[in-house]
Amino acid sequence: MAGHGTRGRSGGRPTLEEVAARAGVGRGTVSRVINGSPRVSDATRAAVEVAVAELGYVPNTAARALAANRTDAIALVVPEPETRFFAEPYFSDMLRGVGAELSDTEMQLLLIFAGSDRERQRLAQYLAAHRVDGVLLVSVHADDPLPDLLAQLEIPAVISGPRSAAERLASVDSDNYGGARSAVEHLASRGRGRIAHITGRMDVYGAQRRVDGYRDALRDAGLDTDERLIERGDFSEEGGRLAMAELLRRRPDLDAVFAASDVTAAGARHALRAAGRRIPDDVALVGYDDSAIARHMDPPLTSVRQPIQEMGRAMMNLLLTEIADRRPAASRGLDRHQAVLATELVARASS
Amino acid sequence: MAGHGTRGRSGGRPTLEEVAARAGVGRGTVSRVINGSPRVSDATRAAVEVAVAELGYVPNTAARALAANRTDAIALVVPEPETRFFAEPYFSDMLRGVGAELSDTEMQLLLIFAGSDRERQRLAQYLAAHRVDGVLLVSVHADDPLPDLLAQLEIPAVISGPRSAAERLASVDSDNYGGARSAVEHLASRGRGRIAHITGRMDVYGAQRRVDGYRDALRDAGLDTDERLIERGDFSEEGGRLAMAELLRRRPDLDAVFAASDVTAAGARHALRAAGRRIPDDVALVGYDDSAIARHMDPPLTSVRQPIQEMGRAMMNLLLTEIADRRPAASRGLDRHQAVLATELVARASS
DNA sequence: AGGTACTGTGGGAGCGCTCCCACAAGTGAT
DNA sequence: ATCACTTGTGGGAGCGCTCCCACAGTACCT
Numbered sequence A, B: 001m002a003g004h005g006t007r008g009r010s011g012g013r014p015t016l017e018e019v020a021a022r023a024g025v026g027r028g029t030v031s032r033v034i035n036g037s038p039r040v041s042d043a044t045r046a047a048v049e050v051a052v053a054e055l056g057y058v059p060n061t062a063a064r065a066l067a068a069n070r071t072d073a074i075a076l077v078v079p080e081p082e083t084r085f086f087a088e089p090y091f092s093d094m095l096r097g098v099g100a101e102l103s104d105t106e107m108q109l110l111l112i113f114a115g116s117d118r119e120r121q122r123l124a125q126y127l128a129a130h131r132v133d134g135v136l137l138v139s140v141h142a143d144d145p146l147p148d149l150l151a152q153l154e155i156p157a158v159i160s161g162p163r164s165a166a167e168r169l170a171s172v173d174s175d176n177y178g179g180a181r182s183a184v185e186h187l188a189s190r191g192r193g194r195i196a197h198i199t200g201r202m203d204v205y206g207a208q209r210r211v212d213g214y215r216d217a218l219r220d221a222g223l224d225t226d227e228r229l230i231e232r233g234d235f236s237e238e239g240g241r242l243a244m245a246e247l248l249r250r251r252p253d254l255d256a257v258f259a260a261s262d263v264t265a266a267g268a269r270h271a272l273r274a275a276g277r278r279i280p281d282d283v284a285l286v287g288y289d290d291s292a293i294a295r296h297m298d299p300p301l302t303s304v305r306q307p308i309q310e311m312g313r314a315m316m317n318l319l320l321t322e323i324a325d326r327r328p329a330a331s332r333g334l335d336r337h338q339a340v341l342a343t344e345l346v347a348r349a350s351s
Numbered sequence C: 001a002g003g004t005a006c007t008g009t010g011g012g013a014g015c016g017c018t019c020c021c022a023c024a025a026g027t028g029a030t
Numbered sequence D: 001a002t003c004a005c006t007t008g009t010g011g012g013a014g015c016g017c018t019c020c021c022a023c024a025g026t027a028c029c030t
Helices: A014-025 A027-034 A042-055 A063-069 A082-087 A089-102 A117-128 A146-153 A176-189 A205-221 A237-250 A262-274 A292-296 A308-324 B014-024 B026-035 B044-057 B061-068 B082-089 B089-102 B117-128 B146-153 B178-187 B203-220 B237-250 B262-274 B292-296 B308-325
Strands: A073-078 A108-113 A132-136 A157-160 A170-174 A193-200 A256-260 A285-286 A303-307 A338-341 A345-346 B072-078 B106-111 B134-137 B157-160 B170-174 B194-198 B255-257 B284-288 B302-305 B338-341 B345-348
Touching: A014 A027, A014 A042, A027 A042, A027 B026, A042 B089, A063 B061, A073 A089, A073 A117, A082 A089, A082 B089, A089 A108, A089 A262, A089 B014, A089 B082, A108 A117, A108 B106, A117 A146, A117 B106, A132 A308, A146 A157, A146 A338, A157 A237, A157 A308, A170 A176, A170 A308, A176 A193, A176 A205, A176 A285, A176 A303, A176 A345, A193 A237, A193 A262, A237 A256, A256 A262, A262 A285, A262 A292, A308 A338, B014 B026, B014 B044, B014 B194, B026 B044, B072 B089, B072 B117, B082 B089, B089 B106, B089 B308, B106 B117, B134 B146, B134 B308, B134 B338, B146 B157, B157 B255, B157 B308, B170 B178, B170 B308, B178 B194, B178 B203, B178 B302, B178 B345, B194 B203, B194 B237, B194 B262, B237 B255, B237 B262, B262 B284, B308 B338
Parallel strands: A073 A108, A073 A132, A132 A157, A157 A170, A170 A338, A193 A256, A256 A285, A285 A303, B072 B106, B072 B134, B134 B157, B157 B170, B170 B338, B194 B255, B255 B284, B284 B302
Antiparallel strands: A303 A345, B302 B345
């Protein structure tokens, strides 16, 4: 159907040209009004607006995208299977923040899952076709090639959780260092002096930062900084259990544990129970994420909350700036855009 | 950035014209190859494909959309707040089905929430701009103006759950009538003879059909068809409780209840417990939806399962057909496209 | 040999918009 | 009166593609 020739001149949707004719002005003027340019007299603007209303004119997105070389669309890329997306409140919180920030924009948000190889293939094509003006990347693993692809294509992008201290992409993160510090300071204030730490996967930058925060807080508080109080975990429950058992073997006198995630803390709790230690009487326990697990644990788990929704907003803000600048942070060397949001310690019965 | 004149001729993305030059053919031929037209000789096709690969050519979507008057995008419209979308497995199941059917297509799926008035306003603009080739509409209320807007704009659309027997839009539904019948037949086969029914909101077509199925099944089985065995509910738990209490008052001798939803059944269960009736010993209970509630109820609830994921697939299939035909079902009078999928009774301890 | 078909191909015209140049008209300084 | 701006406006050119017409070449009939 349609395509060319003298097609549907009368029947179809009105064009900018028809609006111009109706308002008795030129095409350029209508375009200026539509796009909110200040360089139009009030009288002319009013006339055009009347014509637009009468004709029910709506700009043709495709034509605009072609001529202006932009799409007014943004992709939220989730490098996970859909199931995880729906299962974890993290994503819906993030989405809410992003949506809130976007709602007074003309931009359109696309949700793209890239869990399988097939989906990733499609995504690469999609990005290569420049079908979006910018990309929001959440939950990226350290070895993910996606960020580099984005940098190479020079597509503005913002990542949640930088992959390292040398992250080239603009990024938003919560204050992992500060969060860890607050956990340790909280335990110290409760009179605990031999505080252990079960780390997350050490190839995750945030996990490294939590270790840094833990160490510095211990040192600043003048507490026991024995390296044997640190044991590796991997964010999993089983990892937490094993690490806890090892810590109890090495330092049976420990009186508190800061775990790098709530799930890890759940594992630690099992090991503590198995060893006959009471929480919090014998050993105080603090987790990270303030997830549902924390609230439902027995006893309820003290945890460090990250402002996920705020992070979504911040990501969107950064991205809109990047797009406005039309120069991805990656190409500007050290002048990176970053945002780090404060965490909040939620104290419960476990500490 | 770009715009016009002799812009980025060398640097930017390759165009179809450049591919044509490289392959030593005309623009038309490249277009045919890209779009998989059979009217190209094998030799020419191969040459073009080489040029495409060498140049890393990716078609410009905007230009294609403008010239061909199509977008290759489909919207899944959810007329609910995002929170409900994430809370109910219904949507994620539906999405999975839709996605599966779409994955071997070039089409792009957009997820659009239209819970608030503001969002609905935006959606209307969006549709008026014909930014999608078709729309999937899930969870529509009887008085929703959205379907009519779609019909008026002549945008191909498929609705999940027709609003009435006279639904003009193409639709996919589960077999509410048959599902209700199977519930009643199941109870009858368990030896129950005085089977009550708590309906859903009667302005929902599916709820009406369930009543029809209930009535016909009773009649065909030669059971008690006393109209006093039917009481209105509204899909809610409280509604189920009230209706159950009323039914017990009117027909204290009833020995089974078929509730129009699992949530309703949960309410009925409370009322039965309050009246000292044991489930299933005194009264057998069957729900509808086979939701998580059914599995976790005490006792576990027998329920009618709808094939949500299959419905998603069916919707997508119907829509793709509609789009291919380029004539919305609404404009073809009685030649409507519909699909009705079978339900399945999941028997548990409550019956 | 002439006709009729079909296959494969090139390229003009056009999709509806934005960008920018050109230019008219007004304003104020010289 | 002249110049130098500024403000507002019209419209040409171009974005990269698809559609379709025209036409060359080949195949198969009369």
